[in-house]
Every structure is written in C-alpha cells, then in structure tokens.
Amino acid sequence: MGKAKIIAVTNQKGGTGKTTTTQNLGDALALKGLRVLLVDMDHQASLSILCGIDQPDQLPDEQTIAAPILNVANHEDPNTRATIRHIHDNVDLLASNVMLSRVEMYLSSVSMGRETILRRVLEPVMDDYDVIIIDCAPNLGNLTANDMVAADGMIVPMCAQYLSVKGLDLLLAQYSDAKLLNPGLEIIGALITMKDPRRTMQGRIVESLQAQREQGLAMFDTIIPRAADTEEASAKAQSIIAFKHDSKVAQAYLRLADEVMPWIMGEDAR
Ligand SMILES: Nc1ncnc2c1ncn2[C@@H]1O[C@H](COP(=O)(O)OP(=O)(O)O)[C@@H](O)[C@H]1O
Numbered sequence: 001m002g003k004a005k006i007i008a009v010t011n012q013k014g015g016t017g018k019t020t021t022t023q024n025l026g027d028a029l030a031l032k033g034l035r036v037l038l039v040d041m042d043h044q045a046s047l048s049i050l051c052g053i054d055q056p057d058q059l060p061d062e063q064t065i066a067a068p069i070l071n072v073a074n075h076e077d078p079n080t081r082a083t084i085r086h087i088h089d090n091v092d093l094l095a096s097n098v099m100l101s102r103v104e105m106y107l108s109s110v111s112m113g114r115e116t117i118l119r120r121v122l123e124p125v126m127d128d129y130d131v132i133i134i135d136c137a138p139n140l141g142n143l144t145a146n147d148m149v150a151a152d153g154m155i156v157p158m159c160a161q162y163l164s165v166k167g168l169d170l171l172l173a174q175y176s177d178a179k180l181l182n183p184g185l186e187i188i189g190a191l192i193t194m195k196d197p198r199r200t201m202q203g204r205i206v207e208s209l210q211a212q213r214e215q216g217l218a219m220f221d222t223i224i225p226r227a228a229d230t231e232e233a234s235a236k237a238q239s240i241i242a243f244k245h246d247s248k249v250a251q252a253y254l255r256l257a258d259e260v261m262p263w264i265m266g267e268d269a270r
C-alpha cells in the first residue's frame with residue numbers, strides 16, 4: 001500500500017471520545033497490519049500522554065508538531081520525519097504540547113495558505129504509512145481547519161449522553177467550508193461513544209440520531225460502550241486494546257476498524 005489515507009477525528013465538543021477513538025482505532029488498524037501514524041493536534045496533548053509521553057510540555061519544540069508547522073509557515077522544508085517517534089509495532093506518533101497553542105495564534109498572521117499547512121507537513125511522509133489519524137482539538141479554530149483540509153475523511157465521535165444537533169450544525173458548516181479547499185473530503189461516519197450499557201437509547205437521543213440521518217450524516221453500526229476499564233487503561237498510558245483486548249470497548253474498536261477498513265482500501269460502497 002503506502003500513500004496514506006488521512007482521517008480526522010473531530011468534534012468541537014470536548015470529552016466526546018476523540019482521543020480515545022484515535023488511539024484505539026490506530027491500534028486496531030495496526031493489528032490488522034496497517035502502518036499507522038497518529039497526529040496530536042490538540043495542545044492539551046492527551047494523545048501524546050496516552051502514547052507514553054509523561055510530560056509533553058518538557059519536550060523540545062523540534063520533537064513536536066509545532067516544528068514542522070512553523071517550518072512550512074516560514075517556507076522551509078517541514079522536516080516532518082525527524083519529528084515522528086515510534087510508539088510500538090506499526091504505530092508512530094507526531095506529538096504535541098502547549099507550544100501548539102502559540103503556533104495557532106501565529107497562524108492567524110500568515111496571510112496565504114494558512115489552512116493548507118498541515119497538508120504540506122504530512123505530504124513528505126504519506127508513502128511511509130497506510131493511514132494517518134489526526135486527533136483534533138475541541139474547537140473549530142485554525143488548527144481544526146488545517147485538520148479538515150489535510151484529511152480525506154472525518155470520523156465524528158458523539159458521546160451518547162449529549163448528542164447535540166446544534167453543535168453538529170456548526171461542524172457541518174466548517175465541513176462545507178473545508179470542502180472549498182479540499183473537495184474530496186468525506187464524512188466517513190459519526191460514531192456513538194460511551195453508551196451506558198444499562199440504558200437503552202431513548203427519547204432525545206433517538207430523535208437526534210434521526211435528525212442526523214436526515215442531514216445525510218453516515219453513522220457507524222458500531223457503538224462504543226462506556227466501561228470503566230477505559231479510564232484504567234489511560235491511567236497506564238495504554239490503549240484499551242493493549243490493556244484489555246477482550247474488553248467490550250476494545251472489541252468495539254476492533255469492529256470499528258473493520259468498518260473503516262473498506263474506506264481506507266477504497267472499497268467503500270456507501
Ligand atoms: N468508552 C469509554 N468508556 C469510558 N470512558 C471513556 C470511554 N471513552 C472515553 N472515555 C473517557 O472519557 C474522557 C473523554 O474522552 P476523550 O477520548 O479524551 O475525549 P475527547 O478527546 O473528545 O476530549 C476520558 O477521560 C476518557 O478516558
């Protein structure tokens with residue numbers, strides 16, 4: 001394979017399962033033999049921490065994604081490969097830290113092409129991977145615009161407790177804007193996360209799901225259940241797949257990978 005497909009895991013709401021989904025979908029696809037690059041585009045660096053970097057803010061700038069972004073903004077060679085670190089079998093990481101928030105402010109002053117910078121950062125390593133998964137920040141700012149312009153497809157995790165059609169309107173508006181610069185961008189699907197196994201999905205949730213389908217939003221069949229072992233895994237800086245492979249959450253992410261695989265291979269019939 002090679003020439004990676006790029007997936008942005010995005011939702012401007014915090015706490016919907018973006019970072020958990022990025023890490024576990026990455027591990028699940030790596031287990032299926034794909035070469036995976038995870039990209040942390042949140043200055044809070046949760047993904048970097050989950051990948052075993054204890055204190056991301058102590059990383060030198062040149063070991064975080066801030067460096068290649070600034071290189072591109074300054075018309076230099078991005079030097080992306082030097083920034084990437086190996087995590088485990090088939091999984092690499094472009095880490096982030098608090099510096100990324102300063103980079104985001106700086107991008108506002110770049111007059112041309114500021115939304116295509118991440119695309120240009122990733123271009124030199126596209127042949128090294130089969131899939132690149134971007135963990136987006138919980139907002140719709142400059143960096144998230146970059147994520148959507150770089151990506152081929154979006155996965156939108158939505159927490160079962162607060163499926164919100166209002167927030168979705170804003171996300172879909174940014175999606176339309178991103179398509180001006182990136183006409184091929186697709187929504188691979190919305191993903192329901194953290195569903196309480198003891199509660200059936202009723203009332204408002206079913207209604208808002210209906211509203212999403214009416215807006216033409218594809219939904220994954222896989223639903224990620226809520227389970228306490230997810231927090232235990234993250235306390236150990238592991239994916240749930242590595243921590244407890246037979247847990248319900250791990251198994252759900254493996255099924256999600258099966259659903260995403262045809263899209264990655266370009267065989268998606270949807
Ligand atoms: N399936 C799950 N079951 C239980 N807790 C979860 C699950 N998915 C995520 N969490 C927890 O919910 C919190 C928010 O998840 P996270 O992936 O960080 O969301 P986001 O990146 O969208 O802010 C984290 O503490 C995470 O460990």
Ligand SMILES: [Mg+2]
Nearest residue numbers: 018019042046
């Ligand atoms: Mg996150």
